Structure formats: C-alpha cells, structure tokens
Amino acid sequence: MLSVREIARRVANGEISAQAALVESESRIEARDGELRAFASRPQALVPGEGPLAGVACGVKDIIDTADLPTGMGSSIYEGWQPRADAAIVMALKAAGATIAGKTQTTAFAFLDPAPTRNPHDPTASPGGSSAGSAAAVAAGLIPLAIGTQTGGSVIRPAAYCGAAAIKPSYDLLPTVGVKPYSRSLDTLGLMAASADDLGFALAALTARPELDAAEASLEGLRLGLNRQEFAEAPEPACEEALQRIAALAGQAGASVIERAAPAELADAYKAHGPLQDWEATQALGWEYANHRDALPPKLRAYLDQARLTTPAQYDEARRVARRGRHVTEAWLGEVDVLVTYAAPGEAPATLASTGDSRFNRLWTLMGTPCLTVPLMRGPRGLPVSFQLVGRFGADAQVIAVAKALERLIVAAA
Numbered sequence: 238m239l240s241v242r243e244i245a246r247r248v249a250n251g252e253i254s255a256q257a258a259l260v261e262s263e264s265r266i267e268a269r270d271g272e273l274r275a276f277a278s279r280p281q282a283l284v285p286g287e288g289p290l291a292g293v294a295c296g297v298k299d300i301i302d303t304a305d306l307p308t309g310m311g312s313s314i315y316e317g318w319q320p321r322a323d324a325a326i327v328m329a330l331k332a333a334g335a336t337i338a339g340k341t342q343t344t345a346f347a348f349l350d351p352a353p354t355r356n357p358h359d360p361t362a363s364p365g366g367s368s369a370g371s372a373a374a375v376a377a378g379l380i381p382l383a384i385g386t387q388t389g390g391s392v393i394r395p396a397a398y399c400g401a402a403a404i405k406p407s408y409d410l411l412p413t414v415g416v417k418p419y420s421r422s423l424d425t426l427g428l429m430a431a432s433a434d435d436l437g438f439a440l441a442a443l444t445a446r447p448e449l450d451a452a453e454a455s456l457e458g459l460r461l462g463l464n465r466q467e468f469a470e471a472p473e474p475a476c477e478e479a480l481q482r483i484a485a486l487a488g489q490a491g492a493s494v495i496e497r498a499a500p501a502e503l504a505d506a507y508k509a510h511g512p513l514q515d516w517e518a519t520q521a522l523g524w525e526y527a528n529h530r531d532a533l534p535p536k537l538r539a540y541l542d543q544a545r546l547t548t549p550a551q552y553d554e555a556r557r558v559a560r561r562g563r564h565v566t567e568a569w570l571g572e573v574d575v576l577v578t579y580a581a582p583g584e585a586p587a588t589l590a591s592t593g594d595s596r597f598n599r600l601w602t603l604m605g606t607p608c609l610t611v612p613l614m615r616g617p618r619g620l621p622v623s624f625q626l627v628g629r630f631g632a633d634a635q636v637i638a639v640a641k642a643l644e645r646l647i648v649a650a651a
C-alpha cells in the first residue's frame with residue numbers, strides 16, 4: 238500500500254514532485270480499477286495542492302459533496318447530481334494540499350445494498366460496506382488515503398475485510414457538513430490508509446491538531462482491556478484467534494491484558510442503536526422514500542418500510558439508553574488505557590451480495606468513542622482478519638499511539 242507520510246516526506250524534501258506522486262496513483266488506478274471498481278467518478282486530471290498533504294491522492298466516499306465531481310450517493314436517484322459546494326471535509330483535504338483522486342463507491346445512501354466494488358484480495362468476495370470503494374482503493378495500493386463514513390460499521394468493517402488501516406475518530410472530530418446524513422446521532426467521518434502512523438499523520442493535518450500525529454506509545458505497563466462484546470453473536474474462530482494473537486503480542490511487550498466484560502448498560506445501548514437509527518434514517522431519507530421509493534435498492538426499501546413505524550417514544554427511550562451508555566462507557570473505559578475487541582465477524586463474506594455485519598462496530602459508533610483497526614493476519618480463506626482498538630471519547634491520540642506500537646510488534650512478528 239502507498240504511505241501518506243512517505244509521500245508527504247518525499248514531496249516536502251524535493252525527492253519527488255507532488256505531480257509525480259499523483260501520477261503514480263493515477264497510473265495505479267488506471268491499471269486496476271477496471272476490475273476493482275472502487276471509483277464512481279474521477280476528475281479529468283489530478284492537480285497538486287500545497288501543504289502537508291501535497292502529492293497525496295485521496296478518495297472521497299460518494300455521499301460526500303464535491304463541487305467539481307458529482308455526488309451520486311450510490312443511487313440512480315442522484316445520477317449526475319452536482320453539488321454547488323464542497324463538503325467541509327473536502328475543503329479540509331484541499332487546504333492541507335491533498336488532491337481528490339475521485340469519488341469512491343458507496344452502498345446506496347451508505348446502507349447495506351452492496352456497491353459494485355470487489356475485495357482486492359478476492360474478486361468474488363465482498364469488500365464490505367458502506368465505504369467499500371475507499372477501503373478497496375487503499376488496500377489495493379491505488380491511493381494512500383480515503384475518506385469513509387460510519388453509522389454502524391462502515392469504516393472499520395470494510396477496512397478489516399480489505400486489509401487496510403482505518404480510524405473512526407471520536408464523534409464529530411471531523412465535520413459532517415456536506416455529507417448526506419443517514420442517522421445524525423451516529424454518522425461519523427473516518428479515514429483509511431496503510432497504517433496507524435499514516436492515519437495519525439493525516440488526521441493531524443486535517444484537524445489542525447498536531448497531537449493526533451501521536452508518538453508511538455510504550456506498551457510496558459499499558460492496561461489493555463480485552464472485550465468480546467458478548468451481547469453480540471460470536472464471530473468466526475479466526476477473529477478470536479486474531480484477538481488472542483494481538484493480546485499475546487502486547488503481553489509479551491509488557492502490557493497488562495485485562496479481560497473486561499461489558500457492563501449491562503452497554504448491552505442495552507447496543508440494542509438501542511437500532512430504533513435510534515431507524516427514526517433518524519426515516520427522516521434523513523424522507524424525501525427519497527416519498528418521491529422515489531421504487532428506485533431505492535431492495536434492502537434499503539424494505540428497511541425503511543419497517544423503520545418508519547418507529548414511534549417517538551421508542552426513539553426517546555433509545556436516546557436515553559444511549560446517553561446512559563455513554564456515561565457508563567466513559568467510566569468503564571477509564572479503568573483501562575485502551576480496549577481491544579473484534580473488528581468484524583470474520584473474513585470478508587464469500588459473496589458480493591452482502592457487505593457483512595456491523596455487530597462489533599455499532600455500539601462504539603453510538604458511544605462516539607474512537608475506534609481503529611490495522612491489518613493483522615489472514616484467515617482460513619486467505620483473506621484479512623484484524624482487531625479493533627477502542628478508546629475513551631476524545632482519546633484519539635492515545636488510540637493512535639497504541640496502534641502504532643502494536644503495528645511495530647505485528648511487523649516484527651511477521
């Protein structure tokens with residue numbers, strides 16, 4: 238995969254021009270995307286910017302508005318739709334010198350009907366969703382950076398399936414202005430890149446928070462909580478193997494691995510994700526449902542048929558339970574430094590008809606806590622299997638720092 242930091246460093250010290258770096262990405266896209274189908278649209282030419290991300294070609298998920306490329310939402314309803322303005326995150330990318338290499342394929346409105354994208358490791362396997370194109374393009378080494386969104390598990394899950402690193406930062410760290418909403422309490426922008434080091438470098442550049450380009454943490458004495466999210470159906474054995482493998486590596490490096498069962502309030506919050514999302518998605522997609530219901534893809538159409546039956550009382554209860562869950566999560570995560578858990582239920586689904594399941598991601602999306610995954614191992618079908626780090630709300634730098642230390646162990650153990 239291409240490295241954000243390495244490209245930025247080489248451009249900054251004059252080893253290569255920003256244009257040459259962009260040409261490299263462009264040639265890789267030309268060579269591979271016909272089969273991978275990660276991009277929905279691309280500009281005529283990649284024009285270099287100026288700043289810490291000069292020369293970095295970035296994919297932008299196609300529910301995020303761009304003033305010079307259409308925003309198709311993965312739906313025929315928005316075929317050719319041309320926003321007037323860039324979303325705030327696109328403005329931040331350009332201000333940092335990054336170049337938009339294209340709009341990456343999304344599932345329709347970021348729900349569960351698959352995008353056309355293939356898994357870079359197996360064209361018959363799913364890349365996951367909903368940020369399918371972003372995960373596949375980064376994992377395939379076409380671009381060093383991509384933007385995704387997560388309402389359930391749409392940043393962490395596809396990255397884990399495709400073998401990319403990804404961060405779903407603390408809720409609202411990145412602005413969702415100009416992003417088609419799905420569920421306003423949940424929708425969170427995230428980044429995909431080759432490594433935790435690249436994620437930290439890019440996130441710091443995009444948010445003017447240099448502390449996010451965190452130095453690698455020392456694992457000596459680190460309190461690493463281990464949680465299996467027992468309230469959700471168990472994963473494939475390979476995921477348990479991955480969890481135990483990363484815990485063992487951390488333990489050998491001096492971390493204290495502490496098994497931590499989730500408090501009951503988190504299991505309640507896990508169940509509240511559904512009705513809360515149902516109510517908010519009904520509102521977010523009200524116009525499309527009222528005027529173009531037949532043009533909605535089957536899973537989304539059936540989902541909205543049911544979601545619209547959610548009552549105000551159910552929504553208000555879900556909000557109360559979520560709020561309680563956030564308070565309990567803050568205290569519970571405060572008893573460790575970082576939590577490690579499953580990133581996805583298994584290897585990528587062996588079908589293009591499914592984007593997989595967000596059951597190990599959706600609670601943390603609702604809690605608003607930072608989540609990060611980096612590639613770890615291959616499963617029985619030869620596809621990537623990873624793990625997920627979760628930190629306290631606002632502890633994004635700490636999650637990045639610990640991930641960088643674990644990455645070093647993974648590389649050394651390879």
Ligand SMILES: NC(=O)CC(=O)O
Binds near residue numbers: 392
């Ligand atoms: N947008 C989302 O997060 C939905 C999903 O998890 O697939």
